[in-house]
Amino acid sequence: MKCPICKDVFLEKTSLIDELYAYFCKSCGGNWMRYEDYWKWHTSNSNLICKPFNIKNYLPVNDTVQAKICPDCGRILIKYRVDNRLDFYVEHCGNCNGVWFDKNEWDNIKLNNLHGQIHNFFTRPWQKRIREEAARENLQDKYIKKFGRWDYERLKEMREWIYKKETKNEMLSYLLDEDPYKI
Numbered sequence: 715m716k717c718p719i720c721k722d723v724f725l726e727k728t729s730l731i732d733e734l735y736a737y738f739c740k741s742c743g744g745n746w747m748r749y750e751d752y753w754k755w756h757t758s759n760s761n762l763i764c765k766p767f768n769i770k771n772y773l774p775v776n777d778t779v780q781a782k783i784c785p786d787c788g789r790i791l792i793k794y795r796v797d798n799r800l801d802f803y804v805e806h807c808g809n810c811n812g813v814w815f816d817k818n819e820w821d822n823i824k825l826n827n828l829h830g831q832i833h834n835f836f837t838r839p840w841q842k843r844i845r846e847e848a849a850r851e852n853l854q855d856k857y858i859k860k861f862g863r864w865d866y867e868r869l870k871e872m873r874e875w876i877y878k879k880e881t882k883n884e885m886l887s888y889l890l891d892e893d894p895y896k897i
């Protein structure tokens with residue numbers, strides 16, 4: 715089996731973690747992981763799978779941009795974002811479910827404790843959540859730019875407080891009214 719990037723370099727069997735086997739390219743540092751190997755490891759380690767860490771913790775990744783062909787079945791691999799804290803894409807074969815990790819991508823996924831979730835990465839709910847989170851962060855950045863961070867934080871606190879009140883609507887009209895004491 716040859717590397718989808720280096721083309722004429724043969725992949726060598728390796729172990730990503732414990733009993734999780736994959737195929738490593740010693741030329742570009744990428745790893746090809748077959749779904750059956752992943753699932754075998756996942757089934758016997760499901761008790762070890764914890765929640766992702768809430769930190770941005772990653773090694774440099776040189777996300778390769780060229781289109782890649784599945785080393786097992788020859789289909790074109792599709793790029794997927796994994797998490798908004800990780801700014802790279804992994805590549806997935808929709809036919810055999812294998813996954814290609816460019817150099818350091820696997821390590822970053824593992825550092826973020828997401829390696830037990832790989833089977834979810836390529837599902838609609840996972841991808842939808844990532845897009846929604848990214849959109850929220852984008853809006854938040856816009857508000858911060860518009861109001862300034864300090865004012866934005868105060869406004870957010872006030873908003874949360876008002877929206878918990880039964881008199882929410884009256885409070886909002888009070889705020890919007892230029893002169894709420896005018897009869």
Ligand SMILES: [Zn+2]
Pocket residue numbers: 717718719720721723739740741742743744
């Ligand atoms: Zn390679």
Ligand SMILES: [Zn+2]
Pocket residue numbers: 784785786787788789807808809810811812
């Ligand atoms: Zn394939």
